[in-house]
Amino acid sequence: MPRKSPRSRRKPGTPSRLPAANRPRATPGKRAARSERARRAAGAARPAHAPKGARGVARPARKARPPARGRRVAPPDPVRVAAMLHMLEDLYPDATTALHHANPLQLLIATILSAQCTDERVNQVTPALFGRFPDAAEFAAAPPSEIEALIRSTGFFRSKARAIKECCADIAARHGGAVPRTMEELTALRGVGRKTANVVLANAFGIPGVVVDTHVLRLALRLGLTRETDPVKVEFALMPLVPRDRWAAFSHWLILHGRRVCVARKPRCSICPLAPHCPRVGVTASN
Numbered sequence: 001m002p003r004k005s006p007r008s009r010r011k012p013g014t015p016s017r018l019p020a021a022n023r024p025r026a027t028p029g030k031r032a033a034r035s036e037r038a039r040r041a042a043g044a045a046r047p048a049h050a051p052k053g054a055r056g057v058a059r060p061a062r063k064a065r066p067p068a069r070g071r072r073v074a075p076p077d078p079v080r081v082a083a084m085l086h087m088l089e090d091l092y093p094d095a096t097t098a099l100h101h102a103n104p105l106q107l108l109i110a111t112i113l114s115a116q117c118t119d120e121r122v123n124q125v126t127p128a129l130f131g132r133f134p135d136a137a138e139f140a141a142a143p144p145s146e147i148e149a150l151i152r153s154t155g156f157f158r159s160k161a162r163a164i165k166e167c168c169a170d171i172a173a174r175h176g177g178a179v180p181r182t183m184e185e186l187t188a189l190r191g192v193g194r195k196t197a198n199v200v201l202a203n204a205f206g207i208p209g210v211v212v213d214t215h216v217l218r219l220a221l222r223l224g225l226t227r228e229t230d231p232v233k234v235e236f237a238l239m240p241l242v243p244r245d246r247w248a249a250f251s252h253w254l255i256l257h258g259r260r261v262c263v264a265r266k267p268r269c270s271i272c273p274l275a276p277h278c279p280r281v282g283v284t285a286s287n
């Protein structure tokens with residue numbers, strides 16, 4: 001004989017097992033009826049011609065939602081930001097790109113290679129690479145396997161070789177072999193994003209730009225300069241906080257500070273000169 005389900009075994013008239021507080025009511029309870037009477041007495045009755053759900057008096061405005069817990073950040077106060085900029089400048093007066101290059105094309109290629117790789121490692125492979133392929137046309141005509149063999153130790157070598165070859169083909173075909181000087185033209189090249197374009201503009205052409213790499217992204221959040229986590233939004237959030245002529249230097253300062261002091265896993269807050277101005281957003285462990 002098939003087993004009956006618990007619901008079908010329940011006797012008629014047996015109360016539901018739902019807890020009383022959660023049980024849906026078929027008719028309004030005493031409290032609901034009382035509040036309805038009070039509402040009508042206050043003149044809030046729905047007019048006969050009004051659609052169902054409409055009310056006689058306007059609802060009070062909803063209270064603003066309080067800020068999310070654990071995400072409280074001091075607003076980027078200009079005085080605090082200025083103090084941090086002074087400190088960073090004193091700490092890293094000669095900050096510049098660590099990627100070795102002799103022209104804009106070499107910097108562009110070195111920046112592509114630096115993704116998920118240290119600058120030291122990139123500097124180890126670029127002399128042979130730039131010696132073998134001196135210009136964009138040579139890179140564009142090279143067999144991918146030859147580029148891959150020369151950049152293998154930088155990691156992701158297949159996709160990097162493809163990006164180098166494609167962007168060099170675009171530079172050779174559309175710009176006569178010269179690296180373009182505008183953000184629009186640079187980001188139109190295959191394999192080139194805003195970060196790479198800003199590196200080239202700032203370091204090869206002296207055109208100000210905020211470079212947002214993994215260190216800048218992390219420090220901007222920890223220092224309470226922005227709540228954004230998308231690199232492009234962070235770039236646009238940092239721009240108004242820093243004088244335009246310091247954009248490139250500011251990126252270098254944060255990159256160096258992120259490598260030496262405010263490291264990803266365990267920031268060295270106890271020795272950090274920025275500590276008096278840092279809300280340490282998201283920092284869970286430090287030494």
Ligand code: SF4
Pocket residue numbers: 222223261262263267268269270272273274275278279280281283286
């Ligand atoms: S105080 Fe700590 S979290 Fe803030 S910048 Fe310095 S190392 Fe980073």
